[in-house]
Amino acid sequence: DAGVIQSPRHEVTEMGQEVTLRCKPISGHNSLFWYRQTMMRGLELLIYFNNNVPIDDSGMPEDRFSAKMPNASFSTLKIQPSEPRDSAVYFCASTFSSDTEAFFGQGTRLTVV
Amino acid sequence: GEDVEQSLFLSVREGDSSVINCTYTDSSSTYLYWYKQEPGAGLQLLTYIFSNMDMKQDQRLTVLLNKKDKHLSLRIADTQTGDSAIYFCAESGGSYIPTFGRGTSLIVHP
Numbered sequence: 001d002a003g004v005i006q007s008p009r010h011e012v013t014e015m016g017q018e019v020t021l022r023c024k025p026i027s028g029h030n031s032l033f034w035y036r037q038t039m040m041r042g043l044e045l046l047i048y049f050n051n052n053v054p055i056d057d058s059g060m061p062e063d064r065f066s067a068k069m070p071n072a073s074f075s076t077l078k079i080q081p082s083e084p085r086d087s088a089v090y091f092c093a094s095t096f097s098s099d100t101e102a103f104f105g106q107g108t109r110l111t112v113v
Numbered sequence: 114g115e116d117v118e119q120s121l122f123l124s125v126r127e128g129d130s131s132v133i134n135c136t137y138t139d140s141s142s143t144y145l146y147w148y149k150q151e152p153g154a155g156l157q158l159l160t161y162i163f164s165n166m167d168m169k170q171d172q173r174l175t176v177l178l179n180k181k182d183k184h185l186s187l188r189i190a191d192t193q194t195g196d197s198a199i200y201f202c203a204e205s206g207g208s209y210i211p212t213f214g215r216g217t218s219l220i221v222h223p
Binding site: 004031033035041042043045048056091093095097099100101102104105106107 | 144146153154155156157158161201209210211212213214215216
């Protein structure tokens with residue numbers, strides 16, 4: 001397996017634009033996480049899916065953020081409208097729910113200007 | 114305060130031992146982890162320890178857990194320049210959802 005695949009690796013967008021980040025988890029994994037990493041706040045859990053169902057979205061900052069998982073092999077994180085303070089590295093991770101190790105993607109570096 | 118705390122920076126000389134410390138608040142933590150993040154990459158699991166263990170050793174890595182004080186440490190013996198990275202402490206309960214510290218940047222200089 002190629003591991004967790006995220007796209008794009010880098011995204012630069014203007015304030016107010018819609019941004020969509022994509023994630024393909026490892027085949028067979030049934031849990032998926034979206035994290036955001038910034039210098040100020042470290043690594044924050046945004047949302048957690050289990051068997052494609054959002055279980056905990058308490059970390060999603062505000063209504064501008066939404067995440068979907070239409071099937072076991074794909075998830076999106078959307079920001080609409082984007083703001084400069086959304087600039088961060090966004091990581092997707094997946095695991096099998098009873099395993100101890102979460103596997104991370106390479107991340108998407110988002111810059112909102 | 115934060116759920117998982119660790120110092121932000123550590124600088125060591127090549128060949129010395131590095132010790133990265135972490136404290137956590139959740140007394141029901143089941144697993145405690147150390148992840149490594151190299152520049153431009155995602156996090157990779159280095160090692161983990163069950164909460165009922167005191168110590169785990171894996172080649173150059175030694176993890177010590179003091180459950181009473183909720184203190185976790187990672188010792189890297191014979192630190193090499195390739196060990197330079199950010200090291201994240203994390204804990205999880207039965208849900209296996211890791212909560213991360215802010216990461217310790219390990220800088221190894223010749």
